Amino acid sequence: MGKLTKMEVKTKRKPLVVEEIIVTDFTPDAIVSKREDTKTKVKKRTIKVPLLLPVFQKPRDITFHTVEGVSFPEPFNLSKIRPVERLMFLKAEGVEYREIKAEVFTPYLSHLLDIILKKFPEVHFEEPEPVGFDVTEDVRTPPKKDLNSLSVPVVTPIFLKLSGDVSYSITTEIGLVVAAGSSGEIPEIELPVEDMFSKAFGSGVSFLPEGPVIILAKKPEEKKLGYIEFLKRVLREIYRVRVGGLPTAYHVMLPEDTDRLQSLRAGKSIFVLDWVGKKEPEEELKKQHLKIMTEKVRELFSQGFGFLVFYGNEEFLKWVKHKVFNSVLYISDSGNVKMSLVQKWVKLDLQSAESLCKLIHNFWGFYGEQEPVDRGFDYLAPHLEDKYREFLETYTRTIRIHGKTIPSPLYIEGNPGESLIHYALKAFVFERLVEDYGVNPNDIETEYPEGEMRIDVHVKSQNIAVEIETFYGETLPLLKLRKDVESRLTTKSELWIVLPPTSYVLFKNDVHAFIKWTLARPEYRNRVKVFTVDVNNRKLIQVS
Structure with a gap:
């Protein structure tokens, strides 16, 4: 119930007083009472301290059940996933536009x-x-x-x-x-006073595009009228004006020298493909040669200024246009348009041997009396260039x-x-x-x-x-x-x-x-x- 505790206190001035404190249980309305014993002069006081008892709430109902036959899931199989076979498109509604x-x-x-x-x-x-x-x-x-x-x-x-x-x-x-x-x-x-290029080749020559220039030059049937050596020197001078310095030169004889087709280019170069074959190109060139040429000309679009010259007879130039350039004729309501896989090319065809002879002389500064051309223009051009250099x-x-x-x-x-x-x-x-x-x-x-x-x-x-x-x-x-x-x-x-x-x-x-x-x-x-x-x-x- 309670616990009795005694404590004595001694003083000098006052008589000995013993105080006894008794702690007992009490109810909420309990009071504290005091008793005095006159004989022993013991002062007693009782203090009732409440005892706090724990209170437990009533637990809720607890239920449980047991599930039998529980098994672990199978490993995940990606093959069982099926893609969405049907696409759903949102319907556009209320689309408007404003003119700005x-x-x-x-x-x-x-x-x-x-x-x-x-x-x-x-x-x-x-x-x-x-x-x-x-x-x-x-x-x-x-x-x-x-x-x-x-x-x-x-x-x-x-x-x-x-x-x-x-x-x-x-x-x-x-x-x-x-x-x-x-x-x-x-x-x-x-x-x-006349334009010698127009008189010699039938039309004026334009060589001022941004990128490479492709030239289809028809080779004369008569050998001494060949002009490729003069054309190469003209292109070199144009390059020196446009770019400065000298271009890299290539002169490839086809169909004998097909191994050099891998070097075919135009940027910073003068690349001449000189056809000397006696038969049709389809008979003397293999399919891989055509493939190489086609691939190389399709790479010209991103090369710098330079020249790619196809020099040969009419059959060779037609083969180049249709097989290498894949040139086609597009027919539309507005008219017929020629289209190909490469940019527009320049066509050269000798029209006047007399005008070409005069042009070669004037190009190197020779006026008046002309040199004999018995050996042909391909010999005349280097000969006059040598005389100009000697000068x-x-x-x-x-x-x-x-x-x-x-x-x-x-x-x-x-x-x-x-x-x-x-x-x-x-x-x-x-x-x-x-x-x-x-x-x-x-x-x-x-x-x-x-x-x-x-x-x-x-x-x-x-x-x-x-x-x-x-x-x-x-x-x-x-x-x-x-x-x-x-x-x-x-x-x-x-x-x-x-x-x-x-x-x-x-x-x-x-x-x-x-x-x-x-x-x-x-x-x-x-x-x-x-x-x-x-x-x-x-x-x-x-x-x-």
Whole structure:
């Protein structure tokens, strides 16, 4: 029940008092009572402390059951999964569209960049001012020349198309052009007024795309009329202008040399496939050869500028178009369209042997009397090229004027970009200025510094700037000529531009368009002269 505890406390001042505390159970209404014993002076007090008894709630009912025959699941089998055989599509409802109109302004710079990247210049010419004529008495005509026989060029603007290829063919009105006068007897030279490429091959030749150029050149039946050696040299000069440097050359004879078909390409190259077979291509070439050629031409789309030439008879070229290019004719309501797996190609077919002979001579700077062509054009082209190189090499050694050796002031140290042709033509111009124009050698400066630029040849007393333009590495020769005019004529009285014969023949159209542009501008009229080179007579020929 309870527990009795006794505790004694002693003090000095008061009598001994013993207090007894009794702890017992009690009910909630219990009270504390006190008793005193007078005899022992024991003070007693009873404290009733409640005893907290635990209370347990009644548990809920607990039920359980036993399931018999429980087995483990079988291993999962992926083969039992079946794909969904039926697709469910959500139904589109309430689809509406709104017409949005927004005016987009393209910056002028983007138009300029677009024209430059496409490499198709657009040239505009101002209308020429009225031309007046003053009658002067005592007019003397040049020897052996009648003024009535001279034809005056018609100054008509030539507009280049913004889209499409720029062709080297021209149609222009030019008069007779005479070599510069001197004390000696100088033959009169007439530059051809017609487009020699068009006359030789039936149409103008365009070689200014972004990527590779594919050429289908028909081989003449008569062997001495073959022109592949000349064509390779023309393509090399075009490459030197467009890209700079020299391309890698391949000349593969088919069907004998089929192993080299693995190297077939066009980028940075001149690759010639020369068909010399006597039978049909299907009979002399195997299926794997056709497969290799087809695969290689389909890789041309991502190659750089260069040339792939198929040179052969009509049967070979047809086989190339239909089997290698997979060319088909697509018939539609709008008309018939030829389609193939490769880009558009250039077709060449010799039309005039006489015009081709003249073209080969003019290309290397030979006018007037022509070399015999008994051995054929494929021998004539390398022969004239050798003579042209011999002409240039004579000006890379010493300059002799009036039988006297002149020290060369032409070389400038630290000018690695100068080609041998450019250097030789500077020396040639130096010689002609003294021999034909009577200029004192001490009055001529080469590589004359003018601000940040250098003038190739400078005649100090007459303030004439002479520039040699090979166009090598210049994608747009017409813009280069215009830059020469705008930069040189700000400080010089006249500008003479000298072109090697190869550059003049290839870009005759651009050159004559440039001349007409200068004549239409009052600030440049009669201040710009363009010359090319007569190699055989060693003279400058003015182009007008």
